[in-house]
Amino acid sequence: MNAVAAVFYRDFRQRTTNVAWLFWDLFVPVAYLVLFGTGFERAFAGNFAVGGESVGYVAFLLPGVIAMASFGVAMNTSWSFFMDKDSGIFYELLTYPITREQLLIGKICFNVLLAATGTLLVIAVGVLAMGVEVRWGALPLTFLAVAVTTAGWFFMFSIFAVRMRRMDTFNTFTSAAYIVLMFISAMFYPLEELPPWFRGAALLNPMTWQVDLLRHTLLGVGAGATVLLEALAFGAFTLLCLFFAARAISRAA
């Protein structure tokens, strides 16, 4: 069996043994969209302006929730490195006839599938239950964006999961990353009205690049040139993180 397919099979079997993981990965984003979206749409009672376009809060939030789902899947997948280290299988994996890159790519393949399923669920609920209008024609582009960005986040977390020795340190790190990256970004609110320091930090945050890209492909909002630049930046971020994650695995022992 091909090495990437074998790692994919391994992760698929691991993740499907625990329904709780799948619940968190798939249904929490949907709950966010329904509860948070409904609450804030009523509270704000108006539309948001994004790059000159006007959208309702649920529509504004939907790409952010997809980004959240992709981020969560990546974080949970990287956490599995700790399980592998605890069980000792991590070091045995390093003796298998596969490259470090194949290990990382195989691991992310199943989780990209999971993130894509979560994306489909969020879009379905958004469109069918909450009346969001999406650009169906650009849906393949949305899924491509989800795949690349989920991989990018996974590679980033993997660097830390492999290098950190203690699980509590890693948990603290991921919690901090969750708060900082999601809230200092364009996920929940438009950046235009925010203080300059906040806006500056958010514009440097790959989460903003991801959300802007998804907002553009799904809703058609945002300046094309800016979004293209952000997409390229996220692509570079993904490749850089893959390089450092593979290096971290090589140096893990």
Added chain:
Amino acid sequence: MSVIEVEELAKVYRAGKGDPVRALDGVSFAVPAGQIFGLLGPNGAGKSTLIKCLTTITAPTSGRAAVRGFDVVRRPLDVRRQIAVVLQQAAVETMLDVEDNLLVYAYLHGVGRRESRRRLRAIVEEFDLGGLLAETVQDLSIGTKRRVQVAKIFMVDAPVVFLDEATTGMDPLMKRRVMERIRAEARAGRTVLITTQILSEAEQLCDTIMIIDHGRKLAAGTLPELRRLAEQLFRVSLTFAEMNEELAARLAGLEAVEMTIDGRQVELVFRGEEAALLERLADIARLVPITGFEVRGADLEQVFVALVEEKR
């Protein structure tokens, strides 16, 4: 031709602000095809570090090592295509069931689905895993986890096998079965490198043994060669007609490497010339007659202790 070649291999760990630790310090050896090579040493001797270097988990700081001609630093993937490894820690997929543990291992070593299934049936029978196939591994005992871990390596045809304390935690029957299987694999041409703390196991299994301590090679050779290296080390079993305090004191005066007195039975491990030992025992026999007497070469454990203590 040697399947494993190691030349002046060194590994230095630098952790935090402490002094660097030389886990391996210029080790050299070679293992020919089809041999069972035993690597012995006390805890912290560098055995596991050596296995980590040879299996490409970690890179050596200096020196050279190759498996079937592939350099472990320059051709790590080619090395990994030649090997199957059981690490010291009970490395198993805890979230998967026994069946998936075996199948995933085979898949990750490039074995096809149909062939993996075929091998699974044979291995399950050989390792008594039939009733456990659907059990999640995290629910199994340590000994059974170890059995799954060892069974995995027989799912693949890698020509070189590394076993780092592979039989630890196994029941004696399964241990015997695994040892028989290892012997059979070596007869079929597989090269096996094992580390073990159970010296009798190494004595029974290994064609060649290397003893290391503090990252350095102390000795290497076949068991008879190691016995010779341990310089006139004898194991003497004596039965005296009676035991008394004066006799015990005289025996203590022999300055044996090891001595146990159990009633009239005395076991001595003695280092020195055999003739000199017999002369001194004859002298003692004038005090209390000896009714039973046997001299044997030292076993591996005594050779091991003598060599390690001598070089420290």
